[in-house]
Amino acid sequence: MSACATSPAGPHAVIAERGQREVFCGLTGIVWLHRRIQDAFFLVVGSRTCAHLLQSAAGVMIFAEPRFATAIIEERDLAGRADLDDELDRVATRLIARRPDIRLLFLVGSCPSEVIRLDLGRAAARLEERFGRSPRVLAYSGSGIGTTFTEGEDACLSALVPTLAPAPGPATRLLVVGALADVVEDQFRRLFAALGIATVDFLPARRADAMPPVGPGTRYVLAQPFLGETATALERRGAVPIAAPCPLGAEGTRLWFESIAAAFGIDPAHVDGVLSLPVRRATAALAAPRARLAGRRVFLFPDSQLEIPLARFLARECGMILTEVGTPFLNRRLMAPDLALLPAGAQLAEGQDVERQLDRCRAARPDLVVCGLGLANPLEAEGFATKWSIELVFSPIQGFEQAADLAALFARPLARRALLEV
Amino acid sequence: MQLTLWSYEGPPHIGAMRIATAMHGVHYVLHAPQGDTYADLLFTMIERRDRRPPVSYTTFQARDLGGDTAELFRTAVRDAYDRFRPEAMIVGASCTAELIQDDPGGLAAGLGLPIPVIPVELPAYQRKENWGAAETFYQLVRVATAGQAPPDRAAQPFCVNILGPTALGFRHRDDVRDIAALLARLGIAVNVIAPLSASFADLARLPAAHANLVLYPEAAGTAAGYLARRFGQKTISTVPIGLGATRDFVAEIAGLAQVTPPPGLAGECRLGWYSRSVDSTYLTGKRVFIFGDATHAIALARVATAEIGFSLVGLGTYSREFAAPVRAAAQSHGLEALITDDYLAVEAAIAAAQPELVLGTQMERHIAKRLGVPCAVISAPAHVQDFPARHAPFAGFEGANVLFDTLIHPLMMGLEEHLLGMFRDDFEFNDTAAPSHLGPHATTPPEPASPANAPAGALADALASAPVWRDDAEAELRKIPFFVRGKARRNTEIFARERGLNPITIETIYDAKAHFSA
Numbered sequence: 001m002s003a004c005a006t007s008p009a010g011p012h013a014v015i016a017e018r019g020q021r022e023v024f025c026g027l028t029g030i031v032w033l034h035r036r037i038q039d040a041f042f043l044v045v046g047s048r049t050c051a052h053l054l055q056s057a058a059g060v061m062i063f064a065e066p067r068f069a070t071a072i073i074e075e076r077d078l079a080g081r082a083d084l085d086d087e088l089d090r091v092a093t094r095l096i097a098r099r100p101d102i103r104l105l106f107l108v109g110s111c112p113s114e115v116i117r118l119d120l121g122r123a124a125a126r127l128e129e130r131f132g133r134s135p136r137v138l139a140y141s142g143s144g145i146g147t148t149f150t151e152g153e154d155a156c157l158s159a160l161v162p163t164l165a166p167a168p169g170p171a172t173r174l175l176v177v178g179a180l181a182d183v184v185e186d187q188f189r190r191l192f193a194a195l196g197i198a199t200v201d202f203l204p205a206r207r208a209d210a211m212p213p214v215g216p217g218t219r220y221v222l223a224q225p226f227l228g229e230t231a232t233a234l235e236r237r238g239a240v241p242i243a244a245p246c247p248l249g250a251e252g253t254r255l256w257f258e259s260i261a262a263a264f265g266i267d268p269a270h271v272d273g274v275l276s277l278p279v280r281r282a283t284a285a286l287a288a289p290r291a292r293l294a295g296r297r298v299f300l301f302p303d304s305q306l307e308i309p310l311a312r313f314l315a316r317e318c319g320m321i322l323t324e325v326g327t328p329f330l331n332r333r334l335m336a337p338d339l340a341l342l343p344a345g346a347q348l349a350e351g352q353d354v355e356r357q358l359d360r361c362r363a364a365r366p367d368l369v370v371c372g373l374g375l376a377n378p379l380e381a382e383g384f385a386t387k388w389s390i391e392l393v394f395s396p397i398q399g400f401e402q403a404a405d406l407a408a409l410f411a412r413p414l415a416r417r418a419l420l421e422v
Numbered sequence: 423m424q425l426t427l428w429s430y431e432g433p434p435h436i437g438a439m440r441i442a443t444a445m446h447g448v449h450y451v452l453h454a455p456q457g458d459t460y461a462d463l464l465f466t467m468i469e470r471r472d473r474r475p476p477v478s479y480t481t482f483q484a485r486d487l488g489g490d491t492a493e494l495f496r497t498a499v500r501d502a503y504d505r506f507r508p509e510a511m512i513v514g515a516s517c518t519a520e521l522i523q524d525d526p527g528g529l530a531a532g533l534g535l536p537i538p539v540i541p542v543e544l545p546a547y548q549r550k551e552n553w554g555a556a557e558t559f560y561q562l563v564r565v566a567t568a569g570q571a572p573p574d575r576a577a578q579p580f581c582v583n584i585l586g587p588t589a590l591g592f593r594h595r596d597d598v599r600d601i602a603a604l605l606a607r608l609g610i611a612v613n614v615i616a617p618l619s620a621s622f623a624d625l626a627r628l629p630a631a632h633a634n635l636v637l638y639p640e641a642a643g644t645a646a647g648y649l650a651r652r653f654g655q656k657t658i659s660t661v662p663i664g665l666g667a668t669r670d671f672v673a674e675i676a677g678l679a680q681v682t683p684p685p686g687l688a689g690e691c692r693l694g695w696y697s698r699s700v701d702s703t704y705l706t707g708k709r710v711f712i713f714g715d716a717t718h719a720i721a722l723a724r725v726a727t728a729e730i731g732f733s734l735v736g737l738g739t740y741s742r743e744f745a746a747p748v749r750a751a752a753q754s755h756g757l758e759a760l761i762t763d764d765y766l767a768v769e770a771a772i773a774a775a776q777p778e779l780v781l782g783t784q785m786e787r788h789i790a791k792r793l794g795v796p797c798a799v800i801s802a803p804a805h806v807q808d809f810p811a812r813h814a815p816f817a818g819f820e821g822a823n824v825l826f827d828t829l830i831h832p833l834m835m836g837l838e839e840h841l842l843g844m845f846r847d848d849f850e851f852n853d854t855a856a857p858s859h860l861g862p863h864a865t866t867p868p869e870p871a872s873p874a875n876a877p878a879g880a881l882a883d884a885l886a887s888a889p890v891w892r893d894d895a896e897a898e899l900r901k902i903p904f905f906v907r908g909k910a911r912r913n914t915e916i917f918a919r920e921r922g923l924n925p926i927t928i929e930t931i932y933d934a935k936a937h938f939s940a
Binding site: 019020021022023024025026027028045047048049051052053055056057066068069070071072073074075077078082084087088090091094095111112114115116143144145146148355372373374375376377378380381 | 432456457460466467470517
């Protein structure tokens with residue numbers, strides 16, 4: 001059931017497809033966002049399906065007093081016997097009484113809450129007033145009808161942007177946007193300091209009361225490729241973008257830092273001096289996984305919008321041959337720096353009709369398939385080596401020190417297949 | 423609205439997926455938004471299936487809502503038929519599609535496909551996973567057997583159907599194998615096993631059997647009731663989990679089939695002897711708390727008390743549809759059943775009951791870990807490790823062996839417990855001494871202070887108001903083996919608080935011990 005059109009986008013052919021999508025909805029973003037913002041709570045307003053999804057995606061994490069939950073809409077809520085606003089207020093009030101340490105409460109919209117047109121923005125304003133602005137209450141949508149997987153983070157961060165304080169003074173500040181692992185953020189801070197960029201903020205910050213300011217003096221750079229709405233919201237606040245490829249791999253990270261340094265007018269010789277050691281170290285570490293990956297053919301199913309930067313890394317730094325690079329959504333503006341580095345003629349696919357894409361995958365006979373957990377074991381059983389893609393969102397993969405770890409994630413399934421005698 | 427962190431059951435369409443995935447030749451087209459495909463990975467990961475579940479999703483998005491989601495659904499049904507050529511199709515809506523009110527049954531019927539297309543109505547805001555499985559299986563059975571007259575079975579050799587095993591069922595794969603083998607040894611033929619591994623055509627053969635053996639009432643109870651009414655089939659509702667239940671089951675089915683069980687039928691069941699052997703004496707009266715689906719909770723209550731000799735201190739289920747039999751089972755042990763799907767209520771009940779062993783779902787495994795109590799998983803929901811590679815039934819005589827091991831292993835065995843008790847003050851054989859293989863400089867970390875590992879909820883409140891321990895009392899407490907020390911501490915504090923004794927002295931400890939063992 002697809003409207004499948006092949007159109008060239010610059011040097012790349014793009015298959016635009018509609019049909020069954022084997023992807024997560026934006027609610028899944030909660031699983032890593034709640035780890036990132038340590039005093040935030042994510043309250044999904046949805047159905048038992050939403051709760052079940054979070055539980056399935058969160059695995060064992062659900063037991064460590066996680067800061068997310070679902071307010072499950074029940075029959076009586078739909079039948080109008082219980083006023084939905086009152087019910088939501090009751091649930092949220094009880095929650096905050098139980099967790100007084102919470103400083104930021106996100107009301108997260110789902111498919112059911114959107115279809116019944118429950119106005120969570122209004123509910124957030126009402127609750128924030130009731131709580132006396134402690135905690136702050138914000139709303140965004142992580143619904144499957146509106147968001148795919150990592151777009152949940154985009155929706156969350158873009159809801160945060162209007163609440164950020166105005167940036168003081170005329171000095172130019174750098175804002176790095178996108179949830180990163182703490183270890184990656186710390187590495188990046190050290191490199192920014194060595195480069196001489198004085199004021200660097202990260203969005204989201206680790207705590208709700210430490211969110212960065214933003215204003216016309218802000219230059220922002222994306223650390224994740226799926227933040228289109230957040231970028232627009234930041235520009236609405238006067239922040240100016242720095243275009244750069246994603247900081248994946250030795251080359252990608254170097255280009256990312258060089259783009260930022262250029263925007264801050266830093267002497268290229270100094271930049272070179274700061275980056276040369278980590279670049280050399282990352283390149284050397286890549287040699288071993290590269291030996292296993294070079295010349296192998298890879299097929300990427302759409303999942304997180306990380307696929308194009310990953311394909312760029314796999315092709316240029318690991319010597320892999322791209323068969324098809326799927327992405328749930330292709331933001332041509334944000335992706336331009338990575339697209340420019342992709343080998344000419346690479347086959348891209350935006351959207352999905354999973355049965356047809358599986359047909360193409362089987363026909364392409366790739367050596368490695370990057371796909372979700374619903375497809376991975378069935379494809380392994382058909383004889384394909386697979387790398388399950390959700391790990392790429394949960395693992396620290398950005399930056400120089402993680403370049404070889406990132407390559408190893410792809411090399412390991414191939415090594416394992418070579419190893420096993422079963 | 424219900425505030426939920428953990429849910430014991432998924433939405434009802436997950437139950438429908440468990441039926442479709444269990445069977446051959448049945449395809450499920452689900453009207454659902456993008457993202458609901460997450461459920462596929464329950465089957466491909468937890469159960470490690472080597473193919474995708476036979477489920478197609480319409481994957482509607484926000485931009486479709488103003489337009490024609492009905493057409494999207496028709497296209498999905500047509501595409502699924504063309505690609506998979508199933509024997510039969512089930513169609514339905516997930517929770518969001520239920521709200522947009524397309525009519526999957528009507529839309530699919532309009533396509534005039536040459537196969538049965540069975541609409542399943544699953545009220546997602548009212549019902550849950552097990553109900554969805556039971557309803558879906560019932561609808562499939564109803565359509566597959568439509569128009570048949572009750573057959574004349576009098577002249578036919580006695581045979582049974584085994585009903586209830588599904589995909590994602592807790593130990594269903596191995597239970598079925600052992601029960602089928604047991605029936606073979608009784609000389610009783612199996613007509614159809616369903617839904618697991620059955621085709622739609624197999625369902626049409628169900629009425630030929632004399633009786634339906636309902637292994638899991640949660641999934642097959644509705645269909646078995648229908649078959650009994652419609653085709654006059656007997657229902658065997660004794661679930662053969664545990665030695666006694668398996669014996670009862672054999673007696674019931676042998677009576678129906680008018681066969682004599684061969685001697686030594688239970689010969690390879692070691693549960694009875696292992697339980698009577700002297701090393702098991704230490705198990706006597708150990709306090710056990712049981713929570714799970716109704717079938718497993720009831721069966722395990724009998725095993726734990728009558729076959730292992732534990733003392734039951736709590737019994738409950740999240741299966742509201744089967745609350746009545748669980749209440750009855752609890753009552754027979756002088757307990758009030760816990761019927762809830764709120765894990766915080768389960769946690770509070772476990773903390774209050776102070777069991778020495780918890781039998782439950784993976785959720786109770788985590789609760790027990792937090793409370794420092796041994797635990798075994800005996801019911802869904804279970805994680806990947808409880809879909810094991812090895813043969814591990816719960817049902818039948820081999821299942822009883824598995825149960826003995828499963829219930830005993832988390833506990834300290836008799837000799838070990840005796841030795842630890844005897845040498846608890848020994849310089850190299852106590853709970854703070856490091857294992858000797860780590861060398862003389864190894865030390866074990868001290869017991870964490872209570873705030874660091876404080877349990878949540880009611881227990882935390884209780885501990886917060888706990889009386890002060892005098893140093894010599896604290897030292898005396900440390901002479902008690904570590905695996906019962908927590909219980910001794912709690913009992914002493916309860917005793918002290920009730921009597922307003924503060925601080926706690928050595929005398930208080932022994933007064934409390936005498937009080938609680940009285």
